[in-house]
Amino acid sequence: MFKKLCAEFLGTAWLVLGGCGSAVLAAGFPELGIGFVGVSLAFGLTVLTAAYALGPISGGHFNPAVSLGLWAGGRFPASGLPGYIVAQVLGGITGAAVLFVVASGQAEFSTAGGFASNGYAEHSPGGYTLMAALVAEFVLTFMFLIVILGVTHQRAPVGFAGLAIGMALVLIHLISIPVTNTSVNPARSTGPALFVGGWAIQQLWLFWLAPIAGAIAAGAANRALFEHLDDKPPVTGRPAP
Numbered sequence: 001m002f003k004k005l006c007a008e009f010l011g012t013a014w015l016v017l018g019g020c021g022s023a024v025l026a027a028g029f030p031e032l033g034i035g036f037v038g039v040s041l042a043f044g045l046t047v048l049t050a051a052y053a054l055g056p057i058s059g060g061h062f063n064p065a066v067s068l069g070l071w072a073g074g075r076f077p078a079s080g081l082p083g084y085i086v087a088q089v090l091g092g093i094t095g096a097a098v099l100f101v102v103a104s105g106q107a108e109f110s111t112a113g114g115f116a117s118n119g120y121a122e123h124s125p126g127g128y129t130l131m132a133a134l135v136a137e138f139v140l141t142f143m144f145l146i147v148i149l150g151v152t153h154q155r156a157p158v159g160f161a162g163l164a165i166g167m168a169l170v171l172i173h174l175i176s177i178p179v180t181n182t183s184v185n186p187a188r189s190t191g192p193a194l195f196v197g198g199w200a201i202q203q204l205w206l207f208w209l210a211p212i213a214g215a216i217a218a219g220a221a222n223r224a225l226f227e228h229l230d231d232k233p234p235v236t237g238r239p240a241p
Contacts, residue, residue: 005083007058009091011050015062016095016191018046020116023181024103040173043182048166055162063185064088064208065215069145072219075152088187096191117192117200118183118207126178133180134210140172141184141214142221149222183207184214 022042026034034042051060059076061067064085070076096115103109114123120133128136147168151161169184176182183189189207193200 001080001083004058004080005087007054008061008084008087009094011054011058011060011062012088012091012187013095013098014050015043015046015185016092016188017098019043019188020096020192021099021102023116024099024113036174036177039177040170043173044166044168044170047169048162051162051165058084060162062088062091062187063211064187065141065185065211066145066148068212069141069149069215069219072216073145073149073222074219075149085187089190092185092187092189092191093194094191096195099192100195111196114181114200115192115196116181117196118181118189119199119203120180120206123199123203124179125181128179130206134206136176136179137183137207137210138214138217140176140182141211142218144168144172144184145215145218146222149218153226155226180207184211186211 019039019042022034023039027036027039047062050062054060059070061070061076061084067076067081067084067088071078071081100111100115103115117123120128120130124133148161148165150156151164172184173182176184186208189204193204
């Protein structure tokens, strides 16, 4: 279990450093900034690389909502949830701390710019309301878990799960960066929020509530969709010999 928790810690730290780091350090760089598309790719690439590097140890959750969704889907034991969630949150905070140290090396740096924190209303990049943020985070986390549970099922092709999950996260960010700066991950939201304080802490509840609710709903939906399929041969698109 210790090795699994270390893997979850490292993977989540990498996700926050890589994803939020791209937003803080590179997104708005004059004339060469990577923009929304670059940040979206960065988040997807961090999950993709961490999934293949650390997934064999811990399963590659790197997200409390993912752990809870897998539990709701019958893929993860309840006894493992506390340790995984603590490791993920500590990893998110550590990734944000490393990013803060690096970003502070620029004289003009200030967390007043948001430090890649998630927010709604006046703190939404596009000025979206609390309701819009709540719906976006719930639905996108729901679909993220549907993808994760589907591509890691025993009936799915072997070896492609990390790629599909990483690309799904890219798509999610392309949709929702303007709405909330994209969370779908409470640990990712918690790390930067602790360094911004104030409004970021006050709005953090939504980025725990909506992703967790969406993930648990997806776990329940997946169990219903795949019920009674495990005792049947996979669908291949070809007639049985």
